Amino acid sequence: MVKSVTDLEEFKNEFKQHLKYSGVPILNEDTISVNNIDGYDILSGIPTWKLRQVVFFANETAYIFKYSSQEEFYRMYEETFSKIINSFYIQ
Numbered sequence: 001m002v003k004s005v006t007d008l009e010e011f012k013n014e015f016k017q018h019l020k021y022s023g024v025p026i027l028n029e030d031t032i033s034v035n036n037i038d039g040y041d042i043l044s045g046i047p048t049w050k051l052r053q054v055v056f057f058a059n060e061t062a063y064i065f066k067y068s069s070q071e072e073f074y075r076m077y078e079e080t081f082s083k084i085i086n087s088f089y090i091q
Contacts, residue, residue: 008057012040015055019044024051035089050074052081058090 019026019042028043032054039056051068065088067081 006060008038008040008055011055011057011062015040015042015053032085034086037090045071047071052078054085056090063088063090 016026016029024044024046026042026044027050030041032039032041034056037056037058039054041052041054043050043052045051045068048071049068050071051066053067054065056063065081065085067077069077
């Protein structure tokens, strides 16, 4: 199902509802700002697997970046994912 959202807060609420219905617990959530664009950073997962998603909403478009891995490898590449997120320039 495709649903139109108008801002980051609305998108965040839809995103959290989707995770709730899928049964994947939210482990951490935070705000993030990259190149003066605010975003939403959420970590979810189960004991053996992690999923980090960072969402930016600009010019009526949502940009979603995802990183998932088995728990044992997650920390190994988390810094690389953060560097990638911080390197983007969204206009």
